[in-house]
Amino acid sequence: xxxxxxxxxxxxxxxxxxxxxxxxxxxxxxxxxxxxxxxxxxxxxxxxxxxxxxxxxxxxxxxxxxxxxxxxxxxxxxxxxxxxxxxxxxxxxxxxxxxxxxxxxxxxxxxxxxxxxxxxxxxxxxxxxxxxxxxxxxxxxxxxxxxxxxxxxxxxxxxxxxxxxxxxxxxxxxxxxxxxxxxxxxxxxxxxxxxxxxxxxxxxxxxxxxxxxxxxxxxxxxxxxxxxxxxxxxxxxxxxxxxxxxxxxxxxxxxxxxxxxxxxxxxxxxxxxxxxxxxxxxxxxxxxxxxxxxxxxxxxxxxxxxxxxxxxxxxxxxxxxxxxxxxxxxxxxxxxxxxxxxxxxxxxxxxxxxxxxxxxxxxxxxxxxxxxxxxxxxxxxxxxxxxxxxxxxxxxxxxxxxxxxxxxxxxxxxxxxxxxxxxxxxxxxxxxxxxxxxxxxxxxxxxxxxxxxxxxxxxxxxxxxxxxxxxxxxxxxxxxxxxxxxxxxxxxxxxxxxxxxxxxxxxxxxxxxxxxxxxxxxxxxxxxxxxxxxxxxxxxxxxxxxxxxxxxxxxxxxxxxxxxxxxxxxxxxxxxxxxxxxxxxxxxxxxxxxxxxxxxxxxxxxxxxxxxxxxxxxxxxxxxxxxxxxxxxxxxxxxxxxxxxxxxxxxxxxxxxxxxxxxxxxxxxxxxxxxxxxxxxxxxxxxxxxxxxxxxxx
Numbered sequence: 001x002x003x004x005x006x007x008x009x010x011x012x013x014x015x016x017x018x019x020x021x022x023x024x025x026x027x028x029x030x031x032x033x034x035x036x037x038x039x040x041x042x043x044x045x046x047x048x049x050x051x052x053x054x055x056x057x058x059x060x061x062x063x064x065x066x067x068x069x070x071x072x073x074x075x076x077x078x079x080x081x082x083x084x085x086x087x088x089x090x091x092x093x094x095x096x097x098x099x100x101x102x103x104x105x106x107x108x109x110x111x112x113x114x115x116x117x118x119x120x121x122x123x124x125x126x127x128x129x130x131x132x133x134x135x136x137x138x139x140x141x142x143x144x145x146x147x148x149x150x151x152x153x154x155x156x157x158x159x160x161x162x163x164x165x166x167x168x169x170x171x172x173x174x175x176x177x178x179x180x181x182x183x184x185x186x187x188x189x190x191x192x193x194x195x196x197x198x199x200x201x202x203x204x205x206x207x208x209x210x211x212x213x214x215x216x217x218x219x220x221x222x223x224x225x226x227x228x229x230x231x232x233x234x235x236x237x238x239x240x241x242x243x244x245x246x247x248x249x250x251x252x253x254x255x256x257x258x259x260x261x262x263x264x265x266x267x268x269x270x271x272x273x274x275x276x277x278x279x280x281x282x283x284x285x286x287x288x289x290x291x292x293x294x295x296x297x298x299x300x301x302x303x304x305x306x307x308x309x310x311x312x313x314x315x316x317x318x319x320x321x322x323x324x325x326x327x328x329x330x331x332x333x334x335x336x337x338x339x340x341x342x343x344x345x346x347x348x349x350x351x352x353x354x355x356x357x358x359x360x361x362x363x364x365x366x367x368x369x370x371x372x373x374x375x376x377x378x379x380x381x382x383x384x385x386x387x388x389x390x391x392x393x394x395x396x397x398x399x400x401x402x403x404x405x406x407x408x409x410x411x412x413x414x415x416x417x418x419x420x421x422x423x424x425x426x427x428x429x430x431x432x433x434x435x436x437x438x439x440x441x442x443x444x445x446x447x448x449x450x451x452x453x454x455x456x457x458x459x460x461x462x463x464x465x466x467x468x469x470x471x472x473x474x475x476x477x478x479x480x481x482x483x484x485x486x487x488x489x490x491x492x493x494x495x496x497x498x499x500x501x502x503x504x505x506x507x508x509x510x511x512x513x514x515x516x517x518x519x520x521x522x523x524x525x526x527x528x529x530x531x532x533x534x535x536x537x538x539x540x541x542x543x544x545x546x547x548x549x550x551x552x553x554x555x556x557x558x559x560x561x562x563x564x565x566x567x568x569x570x571x572x573x574x575x576x577x578x579x580x581x582x583x584x585x586x587x588x589x590x591x592x593x594x595x596x597x598x599x600x601x602x603x604x605x606x607x608x609x610x611x612x613x614x615x616x617x618x619x620x621x622x623x624x625x626x627x628x629x630x631x632x633x634x635x636x637x638x639x640x641x642x643x644x645x646x647x648x649x650x651x652x653x654x655x656x657x658x659x660x661x662x663x664x665x666x667x668x669x670x671x672x673x674x675x676x677x678x679x680x681x682x683x684x685x686x687x688x689x690x691x692x693x694x695x696x697x698x
Contacts, residue, residue: 046161047129049144053163056127057141066189067140067181130159133489136177140184147177150578151488154610178230185236191227257355258311262318262337264345265306269516271417274306275349277410278329284406285326285381292325293381293406294362296390300383300407305331305350307342314475316513321358323365332358359393366395383408412584414598419622421516422600423643426620428467429512429519430645430673431680436460437508437646438690441527444502452499453479453492456508464512474511474518481506485524485614488579488606503528505613522604522618525649536573537607538615539657542648543569544605545617546665548581549642552626554635559595566605577606597638599623619644645673647694655698663698670695 060066128137128146132155135148147167148156156166168174175183185191228238267273281304285293295301298317302308309318321332330351338346346352353361365380380394383405394400414422440456443449451459457477464470480490481500485507492498500506506527511520524538544566551562559582564571566581582602595601604618621640628637647670655663674695681687 046159049127049129049161049163052127053139053144056139060139060141067138067184067191128160128164130156130164132156138177138181138184143184145177145180147180153578155487178227181227182230182234182236185231186234188235188237191231191236191238257319257334259334259337260310260318261339262307262309262333262342263339264341265302265308267306269417269421270306271415274304274345277304277306278324280410281324281406282326285324288381288401290381290401291378292323292365294358294365294386294390294394295322295324295383295405295407296358296386297383297405297407300405300411301331303411304407305346307345309337314473314513316471319355321355323358323361330361332361359390362390362393366393366399381406412599413596414600414622418517419598419600421514422518422620422622425469425512425514425517426519426643426645427676428469428514428680429464429521431677432460432464432467432512433508433510433521433523433646434673434677434691435681435684435687436463437523437525438687439463440500440506441525441690442686444500444527450499452494453481453484453497454494456500457492457510460508460510467514469515471513471515474513474520478507478509478522480508480614482613483611486608486610486612488608488614488616505530505534505615507614507616509616509618519644520602520618520620521644521646522606522616523646523649524615524617524652526651528651530652534613534615535652535654536657537575537609538649538652539654540569540573540575541605541607541615541617542653542666543658543662544581545603545619546662548603548605549619549621549640550665552628552637552639554632554637555596555625556635557595557638559601562595566603570605570607575607577608579606581605595623595638597623597625597636600643601640603640603642617648642669645676647673647691650694650696650698653698658698667697670697 127139128144130137130146130148130152132148132152135146135152135156138145138147143165144163145165145167146156146160147169149169153166153168160166167177167180169176181191231238281293285291295304298312298320299315301320301322302317304322304324307318308316310316311318318333318337323330323332328351329349330353331346332353332355334355335343335352338352379399379401382391382394382400382402384402385405386402391397391400391402436456436459439459440451443451457479460477460479461473464473476491478490479492479500480487481498482504484490484492484498485505504526505524507522507524509520509522511518526534530538547565547568548562551565553562559580563581567576570576582604584599584601599622601621601623602618603621604616606614606616608614619642621642621644623638624641625636626639631637648666653666658666674691678688678691681691
């Protein structure tokens, strides 16, 4: 699951979101396939954006707008990594709305702002025709540019028309979107931002707000400081605009927030009562001498109170805010969404407040300077990913300390109950994938069936539903054949997807949300005869995967420090891949990144050849302390425990390309896969035969 979902998480992909209907059955997210689709083998021609840009520039001129720039990040596997309900109608509304600013920057790194974030992304697609999940569209009176990262270079090149310049992020000599915006805003031009869609920054001029619009924007970008400083180099400046123009344009057409039921995550699965989590947070406040913490990040709120919702597809979260002081815990939520069980769960321990009252409550908190700790500075703790408008409601810089959220760090360290849940759900999910791959090969080779990529994804979902504690997918299944596998965040759509070619590589990246954990597995298979180069590339990727799995490193080592372990074998051949090697995984929640004991991470190196094939091999691993002969500096050393249980493809495995130690690793791994998953198939001869063949020693 993005999850995203990019170097805040090692792999750039949207993650771990799910939608649960009231009946408890998972359903696929809605989408407008003709508009929001990824590049395919035969992509549709780029949309001619000439008239759209002309209209945008006309409105910009009328409203004295010099530049419009809109950054969007989708943190659900499609991160936010987000796949939600799309509506073509809002393309036009938001396209018009975004013209009403001074050099308007509308940021959407909002992991829980389903409506706002997604519709802004849709606006970017409407203006540029680019449908990727991360990027920045910038339009001046004479130029237009789209900046995106390596995941989407190929897709953007196919989808942008001649009006647009592609800014390849991270490529030497190519300006960043901030630099390009600053160039367009030189000589005193003003760049405007919606303070509810951007984090607070130093030295930012603020146009006074007549009102603070509640848009529930907790996961907003932390780029304001950087952008402000960049603009200064060309004489530009950054200001906050006093009105949420999204709401103004939407008017009565603005979609209502979801009203899905909120349920309890029982302590048997959470591993810790929410009261203890709240007390831990209070201890953190006392240690830092802070009066209160205002929480706006949805996954943190769900984790803190052991509650789960379904307001965002693939994400077990619900729209809410929270305030925790030394004596009171308040949850700002639509009370009608709470199940009777959830009400009882919170009764007498958490004060319930209307969702829309958070900004007024924050103002009252600021005015009262409430503090239960002697010697308190009176300042409030706020995540550095919270919105500027929330910071302002609390009194701004003089009242607020913005830091990395202590809740983020706390929930990244899984307790033993959560870890055991991860292990168990991966056995069941591994069995589901094994059953799917056996079925797919039989259907393609023995039965000669014509199956497209969506047929495959749907069948996998159907199989997963049979396994205990399954809630839904953790992101859109990436079912890709041939060249589509080279598009890292490929999403097949029924009307345009390819038929699975048994003579080509097949890459399947999928995951499930289970009540006891989250899974994310990628395997690359070949049902025919792979080329020698394909087998070599597969071996190089597998070598990197094994290198990460075997890695031992001192506590405190970052993911970047071990990323090269996975790439070294490809590098020796002059090859590489344009995404990170891993990302963190939440327990039935969003993804996280930190490398500490009891983190759950992914290990997923890859190799992609545009127009031909893609290879990615992904297991989830638990970071754990390991015993070493020595302990330099008395530091504990860490290693990984692989919990994914799906065999690697025998047709792509060339034992001669692996060392003896690597062959032993593969054989030991396959023996464990057989031991853990074969009991599921005692009455399934087809799957048993496939599994036995795929786990035989090499």
